Amino acid sequence: MERKLPDPIIKKFEYSEKGLNEIKELDENKPNGKLLLRYPTVYVVNDKNQKVKQRNTQYSVYVGETNNIVQRTTQHLHEDPKNRDDWKKLSKSKTAQIYVIAYGHFNKSMTLDIENRFMLYLGSVENVKALYNRRTNSQDQYYPVEEVDEVFNNIWTKLNYKDKHLFPEMKLIRDSALFKASPFHKLTNEQLKAKNQILQKVKDAMDRNETGQLILVEGEAGAGKTVLLSNLFYDLCNPDPIDRKPVEARLLVNHDQQLKIYQNVASKLGLGKGKVDKPTIFINSEKTEDKHVDVILVDEGHLLWTQGKQAYRGENQLKDLQKRARIVILVFDPKQIVRTQQILTSDEISSLESEAHEKDNLITLHNQLRIDADPATINWLDNFIDKGIVGTLPTDSKYDIKVFESPAKLEQAIKAKNKVDIDSGYANGISRIIATFDWKFSSASKPKDEDYWMVKDSASDWKMPWNEQKKAKKRGINKNLSWAERPETIDEVGSIYTIQGSDLNYAGVIIGPSVGYENGKIVYYPEKHANKDAVQRRTLEDGSKKSFAPELIRNELNVLLTRGVHGLYIYAMDPNLRRKLSEVARGK
CATH class of the missing domain: 3.40.50.300 (P-loop containing nucleotide triphosphate hydrolases)
Incomplete structure (x- = not known):
């Protein structure tokens, strides 16, 4: 029988002398009052920025944990403003609030872990413009560490009901580039x-x-x-x-x-x-x-x-x-x-x-922390990239690799995944189409006969804009977001320059004509590659010139094929490679 965890207790007060007095007046003879006053708690001090005129409310936030909420709040109100400007601003604010959170199983290690988890999530919320914390606090093993995920989820859900702007749904946060680059992740x-x-x-x-x-x-x-x-x-x-x-x-x-x-x-x-x-x-x-x-x-x-x-x-x-x-x-x-x-x-x-x-x-670092796949799938990708071997696709219940016969069908499939991503609040991430740099592009000019530089399929009339040309419908919207996070980029193809360093839920990779298949191996055709920075020869120390194009195109392919966390959809422009991929997809 599954054990039901106790509900967290959350109380909101003004962050002021009045609020401090209300905390002091809690009845510690009652269960909730005793947990809030006599046991470890986590607290979130927050203030709305009243001076900035924005579409969304903006917040300054501090997260803390303590064994004595009265003593700690007194310190923040009276002592900390003498030494820190952030606490001075909070103490003078007329709108600052403090959420005090108690839980029946809290101990020092768990409150530190919950505090760190708050820093991870709040630091990734778009509306939070300043997080005043000064340390990371993730913990290793302790009792009851197995409860932390569920407890934090319950706390956040309750806070979401109280203020959805400061505490948006968790799934909206998890796939943001800010979340993935946060310093507050628990390290392996x-x-x-x-x-x-x-x-x-x-x-x-x-x-x-x-x-x-x-x-x-x-x-x-x-x-x-x-x-x-x-x-x-x-x-x-x-x-x-x-x-x-x-x-x-x-x-x-x-x-x-x-x-x-x-x-x-x-x-x-x-x-x-x-x-x-x-x-x-x-x-x-x-x-x-x-x-x-x-x-x-x-x-x-x-x-x-x-x-x-x-x-x-x-x-x-x-x-x-x-x-x-x-x-x-x-x-x-x-x-x-x-x-x-x-x-x-x-x-x-x-x-x-x-x-x-x-x-x-x-x-x-040896661990693979991005691709959520079985070892056989990782091995298939390694062989494809490093050895040029296109082996039979492994069966993997966690990771989905599919081969497509046309870019139009790949586009349709990725857009279907993107709709699921949106409907789920990006619970598993963002899906986008990306491609090898095999088509012309210039950020300084437009093509003569079209509105955008296009990725085009030589075998059909399919084409799509590419390389960060699509703009938001309203100027300035999403300007701080990475390429993959911007909604309009579902209607274009990304390149190595827009996707390197980022994760995707499903990566739809169009392998352009510079990557082919001959004599049982993947081969590279630099003359079909459009990135001059990859195909021009390099002058070496002895004065000789050498082309590194095959290695650089392979590296580009490596980056593209390793973006998807849960799946990889592939279309190859080269007929021989497309045929081979279709064969291995059918188990031949």
């Missing part, structure tokens, strides 16, 4: 071990007058690199004053979509302006190598330039960053390098790994 044991190792290295480096130490974090797509980096960045920006000195940290990423997400996270959490940027902007702004920051964290480190470009006049961005920091933490996956200007030869990659390994700074 592998991630936690890596984090502790890195923090110790940072602590040691702060005691020495050295620059340029490299920590290399490797892991394939979906290994949990972004969550680890976000968690590290938040901790470094909010150090424990007992354990560590203040750290000047920067987070850099050479990807527009990811940059937008990180900047949004940093803004909500009050991490300071200018701490999240593109590598080129940071390098150009910190021209003197005499001035160093303590730590630079680089997400998507495989996207750093390894030669000069128009905006970047240097020769190697990583080396330039190392000259400007005590430690550079580089998140790196060589299988996601997609431009000639980002190329590292196998010798150069080995040299990077050796540099990190010599100081015990090489960290590898």
Whole structure:
């Protein structure tokens, strides 16, 4: 017989002296009063922003936990405003409120876990513009840890009834890019071990007058690199004053979509302006190598330039960053390098790994945290991408791979999935169509004979706009959302530049004509690829020129095929590859 958990108790008060007195007046001789006054509680202080005229209410929020709600609220009202501007604003507000939450099985570990869960969700709510917390608190094992999911869901559901703007339905939050990049996710044991190792290295480096130490974090797509980096960045920006000195940290990423997400996270959490940027902007702004920051964290480190470009006049961005920091933490996956200007030869990659390994700074994440599939499905994808082998599709109850005979049918199927996504409140994520960069595109001009640059099927009259051309019906709507999160993008095809670093529920991948099938193997045709950054030859150190196009197209395919969490729909333009995929889909 399933055990029924006790209901959580939630009380709302003004965040003021009046509200504090009402808390004090609770009758601790009654069960609810006793739980609220004498036992551990979690609380949410929130205030509506009255000055900003927006379509939606905006909030500033603080989440806490305590063994004595009267004492803690008194501290927040009387002492904290003396030292912190955020508490000063809350104490002067006429509209601030506090929700106090009690539960019959709360203990210290559980309240810390629930507090951290609130930070994860509230930090991902669009209407929350500022989250004033200063620490992460996820817990490991304790009793009754098995109740946490259900208890938190019950608490959030009750709060949703009280204020749907501050506490929207959970399923609306879970698939946002902000949620996925939040520093408040509970780390896996592998991630936690890596984090502790890195923090110790940072602590040691702060005691020495050295620059340029490299920590290399490797892991394939979906290994949990972004969550680890976000968690590290938040901790470094909010150090424990007992354990560590203040750290000047920067987070850099050479990807527009990811940059937008990180900047949004940093803004909500009050991490300071200018701490999240593109590598080129940071390098150009910190021209003197005499001035160093303590730590630079680089997400998507495989996207750093390894030669000069128009905006970047240097020769190697990583080396330039190392000259400007005590430690550079580089998140790196060589299988996601997609431009000639980002190329590292196998010798150069080995040299990077050796540099990190010599100081015990090489960290590898092995877990697959994105694709929810059986090992046989992961193996099928690995063989397809790494070895060019198109094997028989495995049967997988968790992960759905389908092959389509036309892009129109794939579009229809993904739009059907998207409707289910919408109807379920995006409970499982967002479904979109993406493609290899095999069609012309220019952000600076329009095609002569059409309104949009199009992905076109050579075997039919099907076509679709692509690469972030569709605009919201109302100007300014969804401007802070990533490409996949914007509703209008269901009517266009995404590329490597719009989807890298993001997750999808179902990924509908159109494999363009640059990927074919000959003599039992996948082959690549650079002459059919439209991304000049992938097909132009690279000048090597000895002055010779070399094409890396096949490897870069393969890397692009790797990124596209590993976006779907629950499913992958495929259409191949190349007749031979399409025929082979159809055969393996039928079990031949």
